[in-house]
Amino acid sequence: MKQLRARILGFFMLVLVLFTLLFLYLISSILQRQAIEQQGEDLQSQLLTLSSQLDATQFEDDLDLVDLQLDQTAEVITERITFISPEGEVIYDTRAQEETLENHLDRPEIQQVLEGESIGTFNRTSESTGEVLYYAATDFVNAEGELIGFLRLSKNVEEMGGLTDQFIQTLALFMVISILVALLFTNYWTKRISDPIEKMKQITERLRIQDYSSRYREHSYKEIDELGLAINHLAMNLDYQMQEINQNQTQLKELVNHLVIGVMVVDNYGNISMVNPVMNEIVGEDLYGKIGMSYEEGLHSTALIDLITRAIQERSLQNKETTLLYPEEKVVDVNVVPILNQSKETINHIVLLYDITEIRRLEKVRTDFVANVSHELRTPITAVKGFAETLLDGALEDEEVLVEFLKIIHKESTRLDLMVQDILQLSRLEQHKVRGVIQDVRIKDVADEVRNILHQKVDLKQITLNVVEKEAVVMEIDRDQLKQILINLIGNAVTYTPNKGWIGVTIDRTDHEAVITVSDNGLGIPKESQSRIFERFYRVDKARSRNAGGTGLGLAIVKWLIENNQGRITLDSEENKGSTFTIWLPLKHE
The missing domain is CATH 3.30.565.10 (Histidine kinase-like ATPase, C-terminal domain)
Incomplete structure (x- = not known):
């Protein structure tokens, strides 16, 4: 964010400087041109005034009087005065010796007058003085309209724009101060904008690493504060959702860990990603230390490995009752359930082992119990029935046999009664009905x-x-x-x-x-x-x-x-x- 702030300030400063330079250049050009035009108009006015004040009849009779009269005029004005003959010869000049000056008939301002202009103007570097001068020339005629010569005034262009230069310098100083003030305010505004944005960036970075405790508490412009409040609401919602997720994960973990069914999750690559304690107990292995390893390395039952492999290859539910021989013989009901995502693609497989060894044992005990009860009851019943039939067939007449058989019948019936009582009592005990x-x-x-x-x-x-x-x-x-x-x-x-x-x-x-x-x-x-x-x-x-x-x-x-x-x-x-x-x-x- 500091780099962005520096870029904004740099860009703003560059724009201001370029704009200032361009503005100063345009203003200076306009003012310079206007100053020269204004000074040129003044110079032309002075030229006309001077031309009207000079006595053309004296110049016509005696050109030597030109020097005297123009010297008097030069004492009053500061501009350079030049008088040129109709042939272009310089007769008088306040800044140079006339003998050293070449013919001026070809000068642009003189040519403009010859072409009919009342006043000819031009600015150029003077060949005699080396200065940049603004020239204004007019014809000088007698009463009969005959050309006597050319009267010319010239003025240094730099002097004409001197006031403009001072104004430009003042304006430049003002612009520099304005730029500095603008930079200070821009720095303040960018800081007021960038600091809250930097804080938001830090908050989002902490949200990315699931730290939802950070909140936006800065004060900036309304729109930025609204964005910060939106981030706060997002953080609170994420915090609430994460708490719910963690709570659900904890509940799910506790549920899985307390299931009586062994649970193991195998990913699409065949690696073990989760197990519960019952799974370790059933397979007789510490699978916690084998998380991340292949299920083929973690398990020792070939039947179980084959069932998981078939589920992964066929991407279908597999169910089978199998026997585990290691570390002890157990009968388990195995279910391998594929877990699909929203695109119906398999992402995990859940292996469920239900130890039914005790159920099968109880089934066998129940079967044996029925068989044993039938067998145990059959013995006394058969004895009672057999001896009763014998008595009915004629043994009643023999008193000794009768007494003996009756004793046996009584003994077997007593045994049968005791057996039934024990069965009923055991049934009540098993159903917890004994109080x-x-x-x-x-x-x-x-x-x-x-x-x-x-x-x-x-x-x-x-x-x-x-x-x-x-x-x-x-x-x-x-x-x-x-x-x-x-x-x-x-x-x-x-x-x-x-x-x-x-x-x-x-x-x-x-x-x-x-x-x-x-x-x-x-x-x-x-x-x-x-x-x-x-x-x-x-x-x-x-x-x-x-x-x-x-x-x-x-x-x-x-x-x-x-x-x-x-x-x-x-x-x-x-x-x-x-x-x-x-x-x-x-x-x-x-």
Whole structure:
């Protein structure tokens, strides 16, 4: 802006100087010409006056009297006086010696008189004096009209324009002062215009780098201030829009980061431009460190890479359910969605991975559950039906067979009833429809109550059952649910512990949790079965479990009850050496 201001001032100064010089030249020429014309008219008037005052009769009789009479006249006027004979000989001259002067008959002013002009005028450089002179000549005749000679007056042209030169100098000084004053005012006006424009330029530069805090606060002319206010409104609108964009981007980022679906954006060149944490979790890679790299380098699944490649090449939506083998086996639903701009050109591809491993597992569990329920119900139903048919076919007459069959029917129907009750209870637990009464419960009291309930089975197998309370633990829980947890765990321990074995129940606490441990020296659970022991209807030894009267749902119910109370359960077991179940439950119910 300073350069523009300097250019404006320079251009304005150049125009003023050129205009001044041209003006001075024209004025000086006009004034010079007018001064010369004015002085010429005065000189002609003096010439006519002088011509009328001279006595032509004296000149005719005696030309020597010319000198005397013209000398008297020269004392009065300052102009050069010359008297020339009709033949062109200079008879008298106030500035030069007559003998040194050549014939003047050919002088332009003399020729003009000879041609009939009353007064001949001309200005030129004098050959005798070397000055630029203005000449005025007229004929001098006697009473009879005969030409006696030529009378000529001349005056220095510089003297004639001297007053004009002074005027021009004064005018030039005035013009210089005017230029300086004009430059001062122009400098002020350009500064008043350029400074606000420079400020606007700075504001727009800051707007370009997305700094919307700058505002125009200068004071200039109305039109410039209106432009500055328009820039302020633009900055405020951009600031508001940028805040909205940042807020939307933040919301979008938070939304993407908290989605349960893995999200990855791949640009048109196949480079990864964005990922969310779930994507890293699903593919088992830290893709944040691979942003800007090709998706083929960042991913290890050939099926996933092929699907993205096909979407980029065909520019179409791709969907497929595939299995990822690294770092662990997962079933994912893959969607590769092309993102189009307004010109319908693909600019990005969004890769969406939905981990459906748990869904497929639950579907399998549900299928297995239906199959297991059908199988488990079929066994007692088949037994009841078979023995009832046998009795109806004639076994009623044999009292011993009748009693035996009725006992079997009663046993199987009881088992069927327990199974149905467990299924219904597990269903209610899964649907969170179980509402317990939360109260302060001492765990030792519930454990003693369970021991009393199971004492017949314990005494029958001569099992040693010890309940050890390392510290009195009182917790907030539904008493019946805690009782059912302990009945199932201790009951299973009694069932799978051989005669004269031992079972230990230990009660302890941490700062925020109650810790209950149920241990035995029973059959134990093989390593390959420990991860599935809490599944419904899963049995390590199915024949032994059925003979023991189990439904296969006890540990599944235990797990649901514990998890519904914000707790957890672990198993540590070794085959033929026993098992240890450890329960952690919060002391305060949430």
